[in-house]
Amino acid sequence: MAGRRDGPLMKDKDKDKDKVRSRIIFAIVVGVTLGCVIAFLYPHGLFTADSPIQNRRFAKSDLKVGSSCESSERISMLKSDITSLLEKNAELNKQLKDLREKLRLAEQGKDQAQKQFMVLGEKYKAGPFGTVKGLRTNPTVVPDESVNPRLAKILEEIAIQKEVIVALANSNVQSMLEVWFTSIKNVGIPNYLVVALDDHIENLCKSNGVPVYKRDPDQGIDSIAKTGGNHAVSGLKFRILREFLQLGYSVLLSDVDIVYLQNPFDYLSRDSDVESMSDGHNNMTAYGYNDVFDEPAMGWARYAHTMRIWVYNSGFFYIRPTLASIELLDRVAGRLSREPKSWDQAVFNEELFFPSHPGYDGLHAAKRTLDIYQFMNSKVLFKTVRKDERLKKLKPVIVHVNYHPDKLLRMKAVVEFYVNGKQDALEPFPEGSEW
Template sequence: MMKGKKEAMGQRGAARDCRILYAVVIGVTMGIFWAYLRPHGFFRPATPSTLVVDRVGGATSKLDGAVLGLEAKVAMLEREIKRLENENKELSVFKIKNDVLQQEATAAKKQLEALSPSVKIGPPGTVKSIRTNPKVQPDDSVNPKLSALLKKIAVNGELIVGISNNNVQEMVKIWFESIQRAGVTNYLIVALDDEIAKFCTDHDVPVYRRDATIAKVQADTGDNHAISGSKFHLLREFLVLGYSVLLSDVDIVYLQNPFKYLHRDCDVESMSDGFDNITAYGYDDVMDEPSMGWARYAHTMRIWVFNSGLFYIRPTVPSIELLDRVTAKLAKEKAWDQAVFNEELFNPSHPGYDGLHASRRVLDFYQFMNSKVLFKILRKEANFADYKPVTIHVNYHPDKHARMLAIVEYYVKGNKDALKHFPDGSEW
């Protein structure tokens, strides 16, 4: 009996030992299999390469954030600069308006003083005559279409007016681009043909289409002179409508706003063909005639002519009379319009002739410069290397387009060699 129990217990112990052995074998096998599939276990440790990627990624993220922040600041600064530029333009316009109002107030005060009832004359130096003539009363009925256009374009009742046909299209482009670059918006082209009118319209340039009235006597004086002579007739309507005009040839480059440099105290302010203080502003020229003995020296007053390609004219009675006189003379005589313009401005009354009582001013020849001053003098002077004129008129040279391009290169684009290869004068 006891022997049977022992045998039964021995069989159960053997069975248990077999199950434990099987469990160990299965566990070891599964461990080897799992170790093969997941050598790093359930949680993969951070390797050096992973750490590097994480760090670089973090740094890149921070750098991207910094770049985005910098771009936002730059954009903000650009908006602020744009705002300040717009404010500066507005302030510039207000300044010109204020200057004009002050000039008009001063002129009105002088007119009132001169027209006041007779008073006792003060000490020397206190007596002043009228130079700033009053403006005419505007008459819109003269040209309603032009009047409506000028009301949109003019600023302070004044504007730049250029007159051109399609023969000088390349120069017209340099002309209006320089005006725009100078910040001037009150300008207009009087187009003498459909081609130049379309060209201006395509470039968003204010344009007024008008046929030129050229006198028969001027028909064979050359295209430029014939058109130049007709401008006095065309200009009359602007003045009768009450507008002051800076009449401008298209062979002029604008580098600054010219309205900031006008005085508005005379009927006509004009650039000069003179090249220094003496020739531009007048001098005592002495003629020597030895045969006269004691009276051999005769003193004369001379001034180089006003340039009829750039002058500011106010809407006054003497100004309109000047235009009418020049137009009438050019209709009867084969003459150069600039010569006639100066004769009517300067010739005094004498037997058989009543002189024009128009006040006049010579503009600063370094500000409103002719091309003789630039190419013969100024470009060679080191003291003027950084000087910028208001306008430069290529009136002394026939290669106008090339010199206008060179002026833009020199003063706008900063090419200091742009003017060097041109001769002082013209090459025949």
């Protein structure tokens, strides 16, 4: 029996079925692929609550629900929370402002230090052993005449090479002031100035041809200046001297219980921020020494070595117009205003000598001790010099009667001995203050 044979019509039908099947499979693959792409690009679906239409619809429904459900108590609580948050925000803003100000000041100080370093010069290589010398002189500040135009004009007329002797005086020290400026005139020193603290001293100076400057009224200073004693007036100089330094002038600050015998400007080194006379009475006490502290209870370690130096005299010192010098004046004046019972000389030395340590930044100022036989205190004179035939022949630059209360009498005796040649003029006085 012959096998069945398909005709052309059957073959065409099979081909059509294959095409349909292929198209269906292709459509399914495209659909799945497109679905995957849409799912990747739009993970939350094509139509979400973020669409404008949805938002408007939900917003309207929320308002309806809110208006019907929110109680007045809930609203009050929300208002209270908002007020609290606003207060916290204001406090945080204030703290942020304070921190920014501190940062600004810190950056300003850093910039100033960098500028000062740049002024000092280029970087250096260390030379051979024993030849290296550190930088000793700080740069001077840029003069600012706007600080006190009237004082600037006076100093321009009387100062020599931007240097001037300055003394503060009120009526309480008139007699000593007269001996003071008379000795200056006798030496021929032209660059000196009296800062008059009351009208009487101003008139006295003008009548004697003494350069004088009376400050503009200042209630904080005038009350002390007109009625204060030696220590109170002495404390004012640190505030008043600041203007001189800001104007760019070096000042030789002088108390009025001083007799001038030579021009002090001829004996200054000018290599430090401060050059001061000492209260020391010999080389050890004036220039420093190793003092051994003995504590037997420590046994083998009973001896402790300490470095000591007698204080600088705050009644006679030369100060250059540098940042370190102005910082010194600010520190001393600030402490004296906060500690009214403190002594200006003690504060002056503490700020000048105390080193940096935890909780305290020391002053970075260069200092020099003046020769005790040229810039002589009255202890050196009456305890040592007048008893030594060789030392009696030396003529000091100045004599400061700082150790004795009978100042005027001893000042006049100094004039008699060194100026008028009266050899026994110093003999009647005891070494100390007792008679």
